[in-house]
Amino acid sequence: xxxxxxxxxxxxxxxxxxxxxIWEIIGISFSVSLQAIIYITPPSLMIAFLxxxxxxxxxxxxxxxxxxxxxxxxVVVGLTLYILLSRNGPxxxxxxxxxxxxxxxxxxxxxxxxxxxxxxxxxxxxDRVIWETAKTLGASPQRAMITVxxxxxxxxxxxxxxxxxxxxxxxxxxxxxxxxxxxxxxxIPTAITLETSKGEFAQGIALGMVLLILALVLNxxxxxxxYRFEAA
Amino acid sequence: xxGSLRFDNIEKVYGDRVLLSIDxxxxxxxxxxxxxxxxxxxxxTLLKIMSGLLKPEQGTVTKNEITLSWIKARPIxxxxxVYLHQAPYMFDTSVFNNxxxxxxxxxxxxxxxxxxxxxxxxxxxLDHLTPRNAKLLSGGERQRVALTRARIVNPGFLLxxxxxASMDRGSRQQTYELIQRLQREGMSIVISAHDVExxxxxxxxxxxxxxxxxxxxxxxxKQHKHKSxxxxxPFPKNR
Numbered sequence: 001x002x003x004x005x006x007x008x009x010x011x012x013x014x015x016x017x018x019x020x021x022i023w024e025i026i027g028i029s030f031s032v033s034l035q036a037i038i039y040i041t042p043p044s045l046m047i048a049f050l051x052x053x054x055x056x057x058x059x060x061x062x063x064x065x066x067x068x069x070x071x072x073x074x075v076v077v078g079l080t081l082y083i084l085l086s087r088n089g090p091x092x093x094x095x096x097x098x099x100x101x102x103x104x105x106x107x108x109x110x111x112x113x114x115x116x117x118x119x120x121x122x123x124x125x126x127d128r129v130i131w132e133t134a135k136t137l138g139a140s141p142q143r144a145m146i147t148v149x150x151x152x153x154x155x156x157x158x159x160x161x162x163x164x165x166x167x168x169x170x171x172x173x174x175x176x177x178x179x180x181x182x183x184x185x186x187x188i189p190t191a192i193t194l195e196t197s198k199g200e201f202a203q204g205i206a207l208g209m210v211l212l213i214l215a216l217v218l219n220x221x222x223x224x225x226x227y228r229f230e231a232a
Numbered sequence: 233x234x235g236s237l238r239f240d241n242i243e244k245v246y247g248d249r250v251l252l253s254i255d256x257x258x259x260x261x262x263x264x265x266x267x268x269x270x271x272x273x274x275x276x277t278l279l280k281i282m283s284g285l286l287k288p289e290q291g292t293v294t295k296n297e298i299t300l301s302w303i304k305a306r307p308i309x310x311x312x313x314v315y316l317h318q319a320p321y322m323f324d325t326s327v328f329n330n331x332x333x334x335x336x337x338x339x340x341x342x343x344x345x346x347x348x349x350x351x352x353x354x355x356x357x358l359d360h361l362t363p364r365n366a367k368l369l370s371g372g373e374r375q376r377v378a379l380t381r382a383r384i385v386n387p388g389f390l391l392x393x394x395x396x397a398s399m400d401r402g403s404r405q406q407t408y409e410l411i412q413r414l415q416r417e418g419m420s421i422v423i424s425a426h427d428v429e430x431x432x433x434x435x436x437x438x439x440x441x442x443x444x445x446x447x448x449x450x451x452x453x454k455q456h457k458h459k460s461x462x463x464x465x466p467f468p469k470n471r
Binding site for chain 2: 127129130132133134135136137138139140143147150151
């Protein structure tokens with residue numbers, strides 16, 4: 001117990017003292033995960049919209065596939081990507097293995113079905129009258145789509161936050177395709193894994209705190225935005 | 233000036249139930265038409281088809297004596313009509329932005345837009361509500377915003393689905409007065425309603441929708457319209 005207490009105090013000291021090593025790892029984590037979420041958000045929302053409002057053959061099967069992809073473990077995505085990007089793999093010539101780009105791609109694959117499935121649920125439960133109202137007032141399909149998304153924005157934002165929380169905390173894929181290389185591909189989860197295996201709990205706890213604080217901040221932000229809307 | 237629109241052989245099927253089987257129905261410019269019928273008779277479906285929001289299983293539309301397939305008619309219907317839901321949806325923004333939506337959607341220049349929106353707001357007696365979030369308005373105020381929002385895009389045909397349903401007396405009166413003003417301004421209006429009596433003074437034609445078919449109701453002259461005078465006669469197949 002004493003050991004855990006001491007490690008927590010040390011962790012707080014590392015964070016408050018702005019240890020450059022810690023903040024570099026945090027920076028890499030945010031950079032990789034933000035890139036991944038920014039790249040996948042527009043196509044994911046479009047696909048979610050088509051699945052919710054489109055009327056085409058195979059739509060339900062596609063929804064089921066996206067829901068199934070939610071259960072794919074990060075290590076399986078990491079393994080698949082590793083095989084593809086390794087020197088002898090079909091994409092080996094791109095020389096992306098053990099780079100931040102590979103980590104971004106891995107996290108995009110992980111976040112994609114989360115945003116699609118959750119955004120689809122949010123759009124599916126939104127009032128179809130929104131689409132009809134926009135269309136009857138002369139909106140183009142694109143503008144009507146943006147209107148529907150704006151009206152369902154809290155659900156969509158929750159989908160993006162959930163996906164971001166998942167990818168910034170995932171370890172399996174980042175470890176396999178990033179390689180946990182210091183100053184290059186070491187992010188928060190891979191660093192926690194490494195420090196814990198070395199018995200350096202303070203750094204692991206400090207980084208874990210960052211993840212928890214991040215989750216808290218995102219949820220507080222989402223909650224307060226909703227509260228302000230409902231109280232307005 | 234918009235020409236008339238004629239719908240022929242409109243059929244809408246849900247599952248194995250034929251909801252609508254309309255031989256012919258004409259929307260004439262400047263006319264106010266009332267469609268009444270029981271719950272589930274297909275009034276909403278018919279209005280949505282007329283507005284181009286819903287696709288029928290079959291049917292053609294004739295405009296200016298040119299008969300169009302549904303695919304070709306749909307964009308025309310969408311651009312020439314505005315359909316108002318029974319419970320109009322208010323976008324989660326100010327009353328001003330709600331009224332301006334149609335102008336923004338059709339890319340009206342900002343300089344013209346503001347003036348037209350203020351004019352419309354005054355018309356709907358909504359200027360005092362301008363900055364308020366439209367979602368927080370009462371049922372009657374919402375209906376006024378919806379009518380103003382529809383009027384500003386100057387549709388050829390205004391399709392009103394139960395415009396006074398679930399409203400208190402005051403709101404119903406206000407909504408009714410706005411519809412009357414729209415009618416006096418020469419807008420072509422199709423109203424679906426249970427409350428036939430309320431609209432008896434403004435309608436030019438009355439149809440009763442039953443078992444998927446439209447029946448013309450004889451309403452007499454405009455001065456003597458009363459439900460008790462109404463005589464249900466089958467609507468002629470080809471006019």
